[in-house]
Amino acid sequence: MVGDLERAVRFYGEAFGASALTLPVVLEGRAAEMVMGAPGGTRYSMCLLRLGTAVVELFCFLGDSGPAWARPPEGRLPHFGLQVEDVDDALERVERAGGRRVFERVERWGQVRVVYVTDPDGNVIELLDAPAE
Numbered sequence: 001m002v003g004d005l006e007r008a009v010r011f012y013g014e015a016f017g018a019s020a021l022t023l024p025v026v027l028e029g030r031a032a033e034m035v036m037g038a039p040g041g042t043r044y045s046m047c048l049l050r051l052g053t054a055v056v057e058l059f060c061f062l063g064d065s066g067p068a069w070a071r072p073p074e075g076r077l078p079h080f081g082l083q084v085e086d087v088d089d090a091l092e093r094v095e096r097a098g099g100r101r102v103f104e105r106v107e108r109w110g111q112v113r114v115v116y117v118t119d120p121d122g123n124v125i126e127l128l129d130a131p132a133e
Contacts, residue, residue, distance in 0.1 A: 002121040005045050005060040007098075011119050012049050012056070014097035015090070016082065021048040021055065026062065051082065079116065079124035087113045087129045094119075094127075 002008035005024050012018035027035065028043040036042050046059040084090040087106050094117045095101065102116035102124060114128040 002058050002060050002119070002123070004121075005047060005058060007120060008058050008060075009047055009049065011097045011099065012051070012058075015094045015099060015119075016051055016084075018049040018051045018056070021050050023047070028062075054082075056080070077116075077124055079126050081126035081128060081132070083131065084127050084129060087115055087127050090127045091115055091117065094125075099125075 009018075009020060009024070024045050024047045026043065026045045028041075032042045032044060033040070036044065043062040044059050045062060046057060049056045049058060082090075091101060091106065098120045099117050102118060103114075106113050106115045108114075109132070112128050112130045112132055114126060114132075117125050117127060119125065
């Protein structure tokens with residue numbers, strides 16, 4: 001979930017080389033309410049991005065149509081991980097594109113170098129340079 005779909009698409013493109021698989025599209029009405037489990041005028045825009053061999057769906061509620069569950073949880077760290085070739089280089093691209101680091105510095109967990117960052121909307125991304133085993 002993002003607050004500005006165009007900004008998020010730009011961030012993921014600049015930071016990770018993501019490419020759009022779909023143009024942003026607005027969903028509303030009964031279908032949007034069913035997908036989001038929130039009746040009463042739910043409207044959102046969404047876009048699918050390719051990140052290497054993975055796909056990420058970004059969505060943004062329009063107006064005041066976001067359901068109560070869409071508020072960020074407190075005290076948890078929901079995130080997704082991206083394996084990158086060079087954690088330091090990826091961290092630099094994230095910060096240059098408008099993201100920020102969660103960890104003060106890159107950590108080493110066994111043989112894996114890892115750092116947690118956020119996109120401009122606060123979504124947490126784990127960057128690691130090898131599979132976590």
